[in-house]
Amino acid sequence: MSSISDAQFSEAEKKEADTTSSVDEIELKSAPIESFISEKRAQNKQNSFVQIQESRLREFEAFLYWLDKIHVCSASDAQIVEFNDFLKNGDRYLTITEPHNGSEGTREINLSDVSRHQILTTLVDFYNYLQMDKGIISNNPAQQALRGFSDDEFDLSPPDRMRIExxxxxxxxxxxxxxxxxxxxxxxxxxxxxxxxxxxxxxxxxxxxxxxxxxxxxxxxxxxxxxxxxxxxxxxxxxxxxxxxxxxxxxxxxxxxxxxxxxxxxxxxxxxxxxxxxxxxxxxxxxxxxxxxxxxxxxxxxxxxxxxxxxxxxxxxxxxxxxxxxxxxxxxxxxxxxxxxxxxxxxxxxxxxxxxxxxxxxxxxxxxxxxxxxxxxxxxxxxxxxxxxxxxxxxxxxxxxxxxxxxxxxxxxxxxxxxxxxxxxxNNIYKFGVYDETLPRQPPQEVQI
CATH class of the missing domain: 1.10.443 (hpI Integrase; Chain A)
Incomplete structure (x- = not known):
């Protein structure tokens, strides 16, 4: 999916993007991703990390344009949840080279869970920047998707991992x-x-x-x-x-x-x-x-x-x-x-x-x-x-x-x-009964509530 430039949007469409300020920041709305990435570089963030963040945001930008020609400043909670579902249902693989049995070889790792969380985290950071730092949007639309992701997948472990009683x-x-x-x-x-x-x-x-x-x-x-x-x-x-x-x-x-x-x-x-x-x-x-x-x-x-x-x-x-x-x-x-x-x-x-x-x-x-x-x-x-x-x-x-x-x-x-x-x-940690007799336990301290 290729990136869609903000130049695709007219000045009127940019003015209609969600805003909390009394002045329409057309210049910022014309290139919000570039502005965000430029600030990251100014903060001396590692260049490779900044490039990854920009790539994630461009993918999201392209998705919104493909979805209904939506400007990134106008994205809603529902649209980011839909983007999360798109990532969840898509085949997202990373091919890596590693030694195997003494020789170099390649294998594919499914990054659907981990990368999804990282992409949503980048979106939260990006929209915090637009909301709290620049004041041109009224809320952070990425919060709901990340919160829902975390409730279901706190540990990001494979869902079919073997369970041990x-x-x-x-x-x-x-x-x-x-x-x-x-x-x-x-x-x-x-x-x-x-x-x-x-x-x-x-x-x-x-x-x-x-x-x-x-x-x-x-x-x-x-x-x-x-x-x-x-x-x-x-x-x-x-x-x-x-x-x-x-x-x-x-x-x-x-x-x-x-x-x-x-x-x-x-x-x-x-x-x-x-x-x-x-x-x-x-x-x-x-x-x-x-x-x-x-x-x-x-x-x-x-x-x-x-x-x-x-x-x-x-x-x-x-x-x-x-x-x-x-x-x-x-x-x-x-x-x-x-x-x-x-x-x-x-x-x-x-x-x-x-x-x-x-x-x-x-x-x-x-x-x-x-x-x-x-x-x-x-x-x-x-x-x-x-x-x-x-x-x-x-x-x-x-x-x-x-x-x-x-x-x-x-x-x-x-x-x-x-x-x-x-x-x-x-009061809640599990016991395995490994020892017939254990050292005396320190009781929880008495505290004033």
């Missing part, structure tokens, strides 16, 4: 051989964090409580081994873990180059509660591992999860080593997931369980009336724990970082972590 997941956890494997999988299942965020976790970010408001003596002993002090974010929150805010791979933190980036969207990071099963798994793992011999006591943060080194010590777990351990994307089909017959090399994506699957599992089962678990958390709480940009409220604008959290509570309410995060989490 709770008792099946427990059998898998029981089958795992080592405390290391159980701690990794339970961390992903209980928090929905990204793998990179898990690999970047340090001891100072985790506070294992004793059940009565203090630090568990075993964990305190481990902290003392390395002269580690808890971060302020978790120091007064027993049974919690702090997830760092976003940074790129190869970022140097306290003298250590991080090989895996963090994608968490919260500027200040997130504090996630830890229930009795997960804290038991973490302590069991830490008691079984040898101390990391290769660390600089005064400089390097001590990682939570480690792997052996060739010299006999331990170092931070890497993305490649965790994939090797669990058989995720491994050509020889070894590892825990492959051995359990949940991952088969070459099988369709929806038929395999990848490490990222556990993030989807958390999200799907914690949503109301979804998954195979009856407990649930408000969408905003899920978004906070996952570290997401808004996918249920109106987003897509760099000028408006409204999130699903603000759909659930007001902005100031999120400062009351005990009431609005800890309590709904601990």
């Amino acid at each position: 709770m008792d099946e997941m427990r059998e898998f956890l029981d089958w795992l051989d080592t405390p290391f494997e159980r701690a990794i999988i339970l961390s992903l299942l209980k928090t929905g964090v990204r793998i990179g965020e898990l690999l970047n976790e340090d001891l100072q970010c985790v506070h294992i409580g004793d059940g009565s408001g203090g630090t568990h003596p075993v964990y305190q002993h481990i902290l003392d081994q390395y002269d580690v002090s808890l971060r302020s974010e978790v120091r007064d929150k027993p049974d919690s873990v702090y997830i760092y805010s976003a940074f790129n791979e190869e970022t140097v933190i306290d003298g250590e180059e991080r090989k895996q980036g963090n994608k968490r969207k919260d500027d200040d990071g997130s504090v996630i509660p830890i229930d009795d099963e997960l804290k038991t798994a973490i302590i069991e793992y830490l008691m079984m591992r040898s101390p990391p011999l290769e660390h600089k006591r005064t400089k390097t943060r001590i990682p939570l999860f480690t792997k052996p080194t060739s010299s006999g010590g331990l170092e931070r777990l890497t993305y490649s080593s965790i994939r090797s351990q669990f058989g995720d994307h491994n050509t020889d089909s070894s590892g825990a997931l492959a051995e359990y017959d949940w991952y088969k090399q070459g099988a369709d994506t929806e038929d395999n369980v990848f490490m990222h699957y556990f993030r989807h599992y958390f999200t799907d089962n914690m949503k109301h009336n979804h998954g195979v678990y009856r407990g649930w958390m408000p969408t905003g709480v899920i978004a906070y724990i996952r570290g997401d940009v808004d996918k249920s409220a109106v987003v897509g604008s760099e000028r408006s970082e409204s999130t699903a959290r603000e759909n659930t509570y007001s902005h100031s309410d999120w400062r009351n972590w005990a009431l609005n995060v800890e309590a709904p989490y601990l």
Whole structure:
């Protein structure tokens, strides 16, 4: 579908476009997309990203012209919903080249869900620009389509992805051989964090409580081994873990180059509660591992999860080593997931369980009336724990970082972590019954409502 120039519209048609200003901005209405893209470039946005945004807007512009010769400033909610349906029903593929069995080859990936969300996000940003920055339209017509998209597809996971019952997941956890494997999988299942965020976790970010408001003596002993002090974010929150805010791979933190980036969207990071099963798994793992011999006591943060080194010590777990351990994307089909017959090399994506699957599992089962678990958390709480940009409220604008959290509570309410995060989490997170006896759980803090 080719782009349609705004020159196709007469000056009178441009004047009739939706406006909230007392002066018709004919010059802007003659080239609104060019104006929007020019501003992006002036903000030093990455050129490749700006080009993608322009391409998305041109496709939408052409669709409106094809639909009924509609100017982009006159688009309605219904027309953008129709555009979303057009994208949903169309065949949208991206051909990529990648190594396969040792040789280069191509394959097609269906981008119908992910690209649709990105296109709608660009439209929200574009119309926010026309409405809030320039004042030439009365409302943002893209909000309804994005909101509806998000309600149905919060996690953007394939609709035919295999579902695992709770008792099946427990059998898998029981089958795992080592405390290391159980701690990794339970961390992903209980928090929905990204793998990179898990690999970047340090001891100072985790506070294992004793059940009565203090630090568990075993964990305190481990902290003392390395002269580690808890971060302020978790120091007064027993049974919690702090997830760092976003940074790129190869970022140097306290003298250590991080090989895996963090994608968490919260500027200040997130504090996630830890229930009795997960804290038991973490302590069991830490008691079984040898101390990391290769660390600089005064400089390097001590990682939570480690792997052996060739010299006999331990170092931070890497993305490649965790994939090797669990058989995720491994050509020889070894590892825990492959051995359990949940991952088969070459099988369709929806038929395999990848490490990222556990993030989807958390999200799907914690949503109301979804998954195979009856407990649930408000969408905003899920978004906070996952570290997401808004996918249920109106987003897509760099000028408006409204999130699903603000759909659930007001902005100031999120400062009351005990009431609005800890309590709904601990009261609803699923239990697998992996341990006959768990460490005492830190009860939700008493708070004044």
